[in-house]
Amino acid sequence: MRLFRKIRKISLLLTGIGCAMISAAQAAPKKQPTTLQNTADSAAVAAQRCDLEIGRSMETFFNIFREVNLYYVDTTSPKKIVKIAADAMLEGLDPYTEYLPAEEMADFETMTTGKYAGLGALIRKSSDGRWVEIAEPYRGTPSDRAGLKAGDRILSVDGVDMAGREVAFASDRMRGKAGTVATLVIAPIADTTQTRTVRVKRERIAIPAVPYYGWVSDSVGRDSVGYIRLNSFTEKCADEVRTALNALQQQGGEAMRGLVLDLRGNTGGILGEAVKIVGFFVPRNTVVVTTRGRMPQMNSTYRTVGEPIAPTVPLVVLIDRSSASASEIVAGALQDLDRAVVIGQRSFGKGLVQSTRPVGENGYVKLTSAKYYTPSGRCIQALDYSHRNEDGSVGAVPDSLIASFRTAGGRMVYDGGGIMPDVRISPEYLGKFTAILMGLGYVDDFANRYAANHAPESDFAVDDTTYAAFCDFMDDKPIAFESGTERLLKQLRRMAEREKYADRIASQLDTVAAKIREDKRTELQVFGPEIREVLGDAVATRWFYDAGRIARQLRRDNVVRRAAEVLLDRSEYTRIVTMQNTDKK
Known part of the structure; x- marks a missing residue:
């Protein structure tokens, strides 16, 4: 009955809100409006109708929730019902809007920060499906220092048998509070007939956003073109790019003839980190991206802060069909500013910005709150989630609605679905x-x-x-x-x-x-x-x-x-960034 009273209390509160809205609407004094007043009053009436619809809808939802929890034939889980309802409610919006209950926030934090508390190893299911095994220990992490190797079979974690377990189950047992010890029994790949007990202290693991930087040799074997691979836009990834760029500049000196920034397969992340990275190559106070949403507080213009560290180094940005979100901000901004040659395939086309909002019980809703626009004014969102077909599907932006824009130097670029490269190269696939x-x-x-x-x-x-x-x-x-x-x-x-x-x-x-x-x-x-x-x-x-x-x-x-060829041919590089339009599709 306690649950019934709580639900009834909420339901009555919502009903009262709805009644208050109706009373307010009925008590509103009538005036003879001017044209401007008429417009304002129409907007006010529409807002009142919207508020009333919200109140009635919430009352209906809580009534259903109450009746199910009180009278359903079997025992129900209110928490599970709310999760199912939230997922169904958000499913029709876009793939990026979702409810994150408290137990899923750890994975969300790992995705955005690149950090988690654990042993520092990738794990996978063995090819026979019977065991979970080490796939790859990260360099310098607790698992690496403990001598774990790819292929080591995990027999148990803290006494829990891992035979037949799924990867997610094993991962949950291996993660934990930093400073605690995990006890693993493994069958080493070097001798699978023996077992070994390994005690590993969990630590705060930071997954590198820049797994590699180095040099691309030119036609005569000189290391003259720098290369930086950026895998994700996680927290402080710009610092990693800065470190790599400074190291290459110190190593190469005046012999450094260009830089390749590889964003292939990078699905994005934190917008602010993208702005910082663009700032390494363009002047202070340069507009990188603008966001526009329905709420005024979602409208922002992001500019570079601080002096660039490589303002004149010839630059190529690599993208492919998996480069999305923050990757497209970097590639699109540098292309619009005529600061880099973009090479590869058309990018994914995610021009939507997500924000997280607390919704109680330590959970959050991650929702699409704005669209972003590159310096030329183009939005590169490829799919129109606001206008769905009768079957619920969404379509790509049609050619008739694709608009042209001008870069800082006057080159033609287009919106309507991803960043189109300046130099297109067909993807290569494995057999x-x-x-x-x-x-x-x-x-x-x-x-x-x-x-x-x-x-x-x-x-x-x-x-x-x-x-x-x-x-x-x-x-x-x-x-x-x-x-x-x-x-x-x-x-x-x-x-x-x-x-x-x-x-x-x-x-x-x-x-x-x-x-x-x-x-x-x-x-x-x-x-x-x-x-x-x-x-x-x-x-x-x-x-x-x-x-x-x-x-x-x-x-x-x-x-x-091909990127190195463009960078080393200064006439071709200059022609592309000053004269060449991109393809429309």
Whole structure:
């Protein structure tokens, strides 16, 4: 009955608010309005109707909530019902507006700050699905210092058995308050027949936003073009970019002929960090982005603060279809200001700004509160969530509504869906067979074992002997588009044994099995060159962490190579940033 009284109290309060609105509307004195007064009064009436609709809707919601909790045949969870209702209420707005209850705030904090309290290791499900194992320890973190390696199988955490557990379950047990100790029992990848107990003190882990910076060699092998990879716009990521940029300038001096800022795959984050990064390359007090919302307090203009640290260094920004939000602010602002050449593919097209608002019980609603506009005035939002089709779907901005804008120097750029690069390069994709091998974890499984049994090599490459070993390793591994055939073959063998046909058809079944293995071997040879590269990347990650993998990939990255060509050809660079319009679509 206590719950009933609470709900009734809230319901009566909302009903009273609604009645007060009606009374106020009825008691309002009538005047003979002028044209301006008529407009103002119409707006006031519309506002009153909106308030009344809110009051009635909330009363209906609480009445439903009360009746369900009091009279539903089974016991209900009010907290769960509210979460379901909130999710359903927000679902029709846009994908970025969501309710974050208290228990989800830790993940939200990790996403925005890049920090969490834990051991500092990525984990994954083993390829056989039976265990959770270490995928990659971050350099210098508690897990790394404790000697955990990629492929180490996690048998238990603080006494809780991890057999058959999901990654999320294991992750929750490994995280905790900084300073507390996690006790892990593992089966080391180097010797899976033994177990080892490892006690690791949890710490506040900061995931680097800049996992790598270095140099791109020119045609004669000189390190003259700097390179910075920025993975996310988390808290203080601008400080990491500043550190990397200062280090490259000190190393390269006057020999530094350009800089590549790689935002590919960067889905965005904190707007303020994007503004700071643009400020490294343009004068103080330059407008970077403007936000406009329905509420006046959401309208803001963001300008650079402080003097730039690389105001004249030729600059290329790399984007792709996954570059979104803050990445598009940086790329769009530098393009509008004619300060950088943008290279790659059209970006994602997220021109919406989210804010968090407290809603009680330590929970928040993350809602879209504004749209952002680059210095030229364009909004690069690609999808129109405010006008849905009859089936609830949303459409892209039609060509007829795409508008043109001018950069600071007069070049033509367009809105209507992402940042269009100045130099477009078609994306390169892995073959389906290679992608399946990676997705099933076979590449990681082999790399784990190889790295554990070989000394690190700075110039490692997968030679014929190593690749032959990988092919042997793959012999008994089911692969997605063949697994159905292999499963049927196993079922046929079992059925044949039960029905006493096994001896008579064994040779035929063996022939079919051999044919399956032969087809797999053919695919391994056809896709051999790219499989060797991803194997090499995986092994380099085990030895030299994320930075080692990125450095290795740069040597064959055609987009980075094209960026270096543009930076080293000063006439082409100047022509692009002063004369070249972007494509409309």
